[in-house]
Amino acid sequence: MLKGHLDMIVLAALAGAPAHGYAVIQEIRRRSGGAFDLPEGTVYPALHRLEQQGFLASRWTKGDTGRERRTYSLTRSGRRALADRRAVWHRFAAAIGGLFEESAHAAARPHR
Amino acid sequence: MRPRGPIADHLDALARALAFDPALARRVAKEAEDHLREAADAAGGDAEAERCAVAAFGNARALARQYAATALTAQTRRIGAGTVLALAGIFAVMEARVAWYGLMQWGLADALKGMSAVALPLDRAAFLLAAVLAIAAFVYLGSRRAPRELHPAYGKELARAVALCAAAACALLVSVAIESVLTAFRLLAAAPCPAALVPAATIAAEAACAGALVWSIGRASRRAMQAAALMRN
Numbered sequence: 001m002l003k004g005h006l007d008m009i010v011l012a013a014l015a016g017a018p019a020h021g022y023a024v025i026q027e028i029r030r031r032s033g034g035a036f037d038l039p040e041g042t043v044y045p046a047l048h049r050l051e052q053q054g055f056l057a058s059r060w061t062k063g064d065t066g067r068e069r070r071t072y073s074l075t076r077s078g079r080r081a082l083a084d085r086r087a088v089w090h091r092f093a094a095a096i097g098g099l100f101e102e103s104a105h106a107a108a109r110p111h112r
Numbered sequence: 113m114r115p116r117g118p119i120a121d122h123l124d125a126l127a128r129a130l131a132f133d134p135a136l137a138r139r140v141a142k143e144a145e146d147h148l149r150e151a152a153d154a155a156g157g158d159a160e161a162e163r164c165a166v167a168a169f170g171n172a173r174a175l176a177r178q179y180a181a182t183a184l185t186a187q188t189r190r191i192g193a194g195t196v197l198a199l200a201g202i203f204a205v206m207e208a209r210v211a212w213y214g215l216m217q218w219g220l221a222d223a224l225k226g227m228s229a230v231a232l233p234l235d236r237a238a239f240l241l242a243a244v245l246a247i248a249a250f251v252y253l254g255s256r257r258a259p260r261e262l263h264p265a266y267g268k269e270l271a272r273a274v275a276l277c278a279a280a281a282c283a284l285l286v287s288v289a290i291e292s293v294l295t296a297f298r299l300l301a302a303a304p305c306p307a308a309l310v311p312a313a314t315i316a317a318e319a320a321c322a323g324a325l326v327w328s329i330g331r332a333s334r335r336a337m338q339a340a341a342l343m344r345n
Binding site for chain 2: 006020021022039040041042044045046048049052063065067068069070
């Protein structure tokens with residue numbers, strides 16, 4: 001299930017500030033409270049795909065260690081895509097929430 | 113040179129799995145190395161920390177399959193666009209040569225008229241066929257969406273698109289070959305003059321264009337075959 005939403009998760013992790021792949025994974029882990037613990041390498045093909053789609057821009061920068069690293073940032077269309085996906089997600093979550101609430105009430109009703 | 117260890121071994125495995133796109137392999141190796149070294153350093157930096165970092169990173173072939181879907185789609189789209197551009201370029205050059213003949217009032221020798229009557233309709237048919245196939249490939253590619261991971265069904269769709277481009281390139285080669293023969297006979301029949309340089313140059317440009325297209329389709333096919341190996345375990 002997580003795989004299907006990986007692009008949205010990566011876009012959300014980059015919404016605050018540009019970051020390199022390792023920092024994106026740390027951010028996903030931190031913000032999800034450790035719930036999203038996917039193979040770390042998985043984030044790189046997602047970053048590459050989102051860059052190809054024009055949602056991200058990237059450039060090589062020099063890290064503290066002196067190693068070169070690729071830093072990604074959201075483009076304008078990336079911000080738009082994130083806003084769209086966020087809206088779809090909220091509608092979906094509200095619909096599922098309503099569904100669960102109804103079934104919880106039905107389960108709590110005494111059977112005759 | 114990279115120090116040997118679990119990270120270096122994993123980077124080698126990643127480079128082998130991404131051999132279908134050398135530029136992508138270089139970029140991924142650089143990114144993965146930075147990631148793995150940072151993760152290993154955060155865990156102590158010894159061999160055990162390297163092993164943990166590699167295990168958390170994930171299988172090299174599985175990662176390569178995810179890259180392959182995007183990379184092969186982009187490559188095949190470039191081939192599709194390249195085929196259409198090559199056709200447009202060759203058409204423009206052909207028209208320029210015909211216009212030059214008109215400008216120079218360079219008619220066809222009587223001895224060549226019979227051959228031209230047979231060859232020209234063939235030339236036009238081959239060019240038209242190439243155009244139809246190239247447009248079909250372009251439209252087909254435009255309607256495909258790259259999946260997250262390369263799988264056999266999508267591999268077949270890409271192969272179909274490359275086959276359409278290859279068929280278009282073959283038809284284009286036939287057209288360029290006919291044009292080359294007709295131009296050669298026309299030049300041989302005429303007395304040598306500087307004006308002959310223009311048709312010779314246009315034929316050379318057409319041949320170069322068609323040759324570049326065939327080369328890029330061949331390269332794309334080889335890369336697709338290398339990537340297809342990722343789907344076999």
